Amino acid sequence: MAERLLRGTVVTDGRTLPDTVVAITGDRIVSVGPAGAWDGPPGLLPPPSDRLLLPGLVDVHCHGAAGHGFPDASAEGVAAAVAHHREHGTTTMLASLVSAPAATLADRLELLGPLVGAGELAGIHLEGPFLAVARCGAHDPTAIVPGDPVLLEKLLATAGGTVVSMTLAPETPQYSQLLAVLAEYGALPSIGHTDADARSTAVAIERAGGAPISATHLFNAMPPVHHRAPGPVTACLAAAARGELIVELIADGVHLSPDTVSAVFDLVGPDRIALVTDAMAAAGMPDGRYRLGAMDVRVTDRVARLAAPDAATSGAARPIAGGTARMIDVLRSTVTQSRVPLATAVPAATRTPARLLGLGHEIGSLAPGYRADVLVTDAGLRPIQVLRRGASVAGRPERSSS
Structure with missing residues (x-):
């Protein structure tokens, strides 16, 4: 079971993935997939969001x-x-x-x-x-x-x-x-x-x-x-x-x-x-x-x-x-x-x-197995939340709709 779920438009590796869920366990991303294909408990799925999810x-x-x-x-x-x-x-x-x-x-x-x-x-x-x-x-x-x-x-x-x-x-x-x-x-x-x-x-x-x-x-x-x-x-x-x-x-x-x-x-x-x-x-x-x-x-x-x-x-x-x-x-x-x-x-x-930096296998993408470094922004690219190694970075307040 993922410890943290983020939902929004994922932008990574030259692609834009609307209404996508990023699942995180520990310091790793474990899955990235359409919200419509979510097969976990419905109550855990965050509501739809217009937020952007970018790699750190x-x-x-x-x-x-x-x-x-x-x-x-x-x-x-x-x-x-x-x-x-x-x-x-x-x-x-x-x-x-x-x-x-x-x-x-x-x-x-x-x-x-x-x-x-x-x-x-x-x-x-x-x-x-x-x-x-x-x-x-x-x-x-x-x-x-x-x-x-x-x-x-x-x-x-x-x-x-x-x-x-x-x-x-x-x-x-x-x-x-x-x-x-x-x-x-x-x-x-x-x-x-x-x-x-x-x-x-x-x-x-x-x-x-x-x-x-x-x-x-x-x-x-x-x-x-x-x-x-x-x-x-x-x-x-x-x-x-x-x-x-x-x-x-x-x-x-x-x-x-x-x-x-x-x-x-x-x-x-x-x-x-x-x-x-x-x-x-x-x-x-x-x-x-x-x-x-x-x-x-x-x-x-x-x-x-x-x-x-x-x-x-x-x-x-x-x-x-x-x-x-x-x-x-x-x-x-x-x-x-x-x-x-x-x-x-x-x-x-x-x-x-x-x-x-020789770290392309570890960071820089939102994909399973990568380090859970995630930047959540609004549609104007204003930071809302930052995760590093799966943990929230102090100074960026978390908001319930993510």
Whole structure:
């Protein structure tokens, strides 16, 4: 007998299943089927509902929330940031760091590691420090260093297997050696914060040898596409279309035009797209001053930018410094602003990032045998209830009609 029944429209794996019942026992989904075919006791069947039942969302690029950033918060602050995202439907996430001195990165790895071991985080994402200074974005340019396989091996050894991905520029020195170290420790390379041309980027993708690889927030912190200088964006899109790479998109309505997002979905499809937040400490918080690693950030009208060193620097001229949206906000923007059909958008926020992490057999779908990570929303994609491992997440009130 199932311990919990949810009823509504299931959206998973590119399909929309009206009036469907999801049955959960313990931390597992045991059945997903039409309410009309329910053969259990009639009194246990929940009433019909217009709610949407989605797999728990998966975010592979996130720097924090609720006033706390993974690059600098205490263990309590990190836990608060994770809890905030979880309450809004992100049941699996990586903690992303930014470029920083080696000692700082080692300290952060040691602090975050126990949360990975406890299952609160799915792993750690190193965004830097082997990036292009010319495309540093909101990273501290003084913390960016040339590719150093010895340093990388020390950091990954300190992490003890908790680092699962790393953003690096393909033009950084000793790129191939860095790939070898990442492969040795089971961490995924992600191309980003790069000033490389299209050919160099294509070669860098080939050097991964068919191993999983991604592109960190495609378009952002990269040269724009030009018809005689296509840059890394076109190389990444071509590789994604061939099934060789997964592209991250920050589809929050700030980092990318909605038309850009819809075009990428049309070009490569949801199986090669991982929607991400790139959220920083200001996610879920009011406008004001925040930090992203060593950098001061000013949030105005929910847009985070590096704080101006003087009044003469206009807001629009300052680099965007991470996001303030949660994954459910990114998914909603993808559907409502970019006009991507919900059934197409959901895999990019669930199944595809789960596959990128090597967890596609465990999370990212609503199907028998999968972990009971479920996000229940209203028709407007507003969270109503969140289950993680079959248990209700604190902060999301349960309602009787589910």
